[in-house]
Amino acid sequence: MMATTHALAGLALAALVAPVAPEHAPTIAAAGLAGGVFPDLDLYAGHRRTLHFPVYYGVAAALAAALAVVSPSALTVGAAVFLAAAALHAAGDALGGGLELEPWRATSERAVYSHFHGRWIRPRRLVRYDGAPEDVAVAAVLGVPAALALGPPTHRVVAAALAVSAGYAAVRKYLPTVATRLVAVVPEGVRRRVPDRFSNAGEQV
Incomplete structure (x- = not known):
């Protein structure tokens, strides 16, 4: 799913916690x-592995929530929500497509890495790929109610996120071609630092 969808999922979670x-x-x-x-x-450094912890974020969020109940403050409550939103992100990636540059081809069986299980979790493809029409729909379904619940300060944030989501979705299928052409003309030293999927469209990672 798109980063904007994950952000709005975190905001929706915040909308549920804020009344408390x-x-x-x-x-x-x-x-x-x-x-x-x-x-x-971690997009350019072990994407969906380096900073994605579908199990550990959840454990950390539960501990942080317990601390927030015992000692409520902006810091403890904020930490609990931050970790819960990160857990939701990591778990949500398993519902989307794989890690390939063209995920609509469904060639990769790697959705998100579980450090707890020591293996990759396969993609469920309920959202076929980041930027798919259903991805934009999920962003809207999460973002609009959250903005209404949290009030005017979040309205512009949600509107901007949805605008970016729609724009990204409109060009999503052109991006692999653009990426591979750009990678082909950059200096070799730079190319070695680019993840393989950007120079091998459609290749499983």
Whole structure:
């Protein structure tokens, strides 16, 4: 799924938690957005493995939530929401497509790596690929109610995320061609640092 979809999933989670601690609502919303995006910071360094922990994030989120109940503060509640949103992201990737550059071809059986199990979890492809029409729909279904629940401060954030989602979806299937052409003309030293999937469209990673 798109990073924007994951971000809005984190915001939807925040919308569920905010009524429990309304005094920390801004922190909760920011933590949900940040946690939803955080795992994808590994995009160019072991994507869906380096910062994706479908089991461990959940365990950490449960411990952080327990601490937030015992000692509620902006820090403890925010940490719990951040970790829960990151867990939701990592688990959600298993519902999407694989890691190949052209995931609509369904050639990869790697969705997200589980460090706990020591293996890759296979893609379920309920959302066929990042940027698919259903991906945009999921982003809207998550984002719009969250914005309505959290109020005006989040309206522009959600509107911007949905605009980016729609734009990305419109060009998604052209991006592998653009990426492989760009990689072909960059210096060799740079090319060696580019993940294989960007120079081998359609190849399983």
